[in-house]
Amino acid sequence: MTPALGAGGSGFKSQRPHFNFLKTKSNLMRRSQKPEWQTKIAKERIEILFSLAEREFKEHPQRSRRYVELARKIGLRYNVRFPKEDKRKFCKNCNTLLKSSVTSKVRLDKNTRTINVICLNCNKVSRYPYK
Numbered sequence: 001m002t003p004a005l006g007a008g009g010s011g012f013k014s015q016r017p018h019f020n021f022l023k024t025k026s027n028l029m030r031r032s033q034k035p036e037w038q039t040k041i042a043k044e045r046i047e048i049l050f051s052l053a054e055r056e057f058k059e060h061p062q063r064s065r066r067y068v069e070l071a072r073k074i075g076l077r078y079n080v081r082f083p084k085e086d087k088r089k090f091c092k093n094c095n096t097l098l099k100s101s102v103t104s105k106v107r108l109d110k111n112t113r114t115i116n117v118i119c120l121n122c123n124k125v126s127r128y129p130y131k
C-alpha cells in the first residue's frame, strides 16, 4: 500500500528532497502539503531542541542559542508554527531563551497596552499586547 503519485517515483531511493527544491515555483505550492508524518517529526524535533536549549541554557548559552536557531529553522522548513508560549520564549533577534530577570526585563507599557520584553543580550524589545 504505497501512495505512489508519480511524482518522480516516491520509492525508497528518492529520499533526497534537496533536488526538488531547485524547482522553485512548484516548491512554493507544495508548502502546506507536506506529509503529516514529516510535520509530526518536525514538531518532535522542535520540542527536543527546546528542551535541550533549556538544559544548556546556564552552562552553555551559546549552544542554547544554537538549539533555538535550529528549532526555528525546522519550523520554517516544515511550516510548523510554534505555540504562543514557545514563540515568546526566545528572542527573535539573537535566539536567546528569555527568562525574566535573567536574560530579559519585562515591563508593562500602559500607553500602548503592551508587555515589553527586553532581551538583555541584544537589547531588542518585543512587544505583546495585553487585555
Ligand SMILES: [Zn+2]
Residues within 6 Å of the ligand: 091, 092, 093, 094, 095, 096, 119, 120, 121, 122, 123, 124
Ligand atoms: Zn536578543
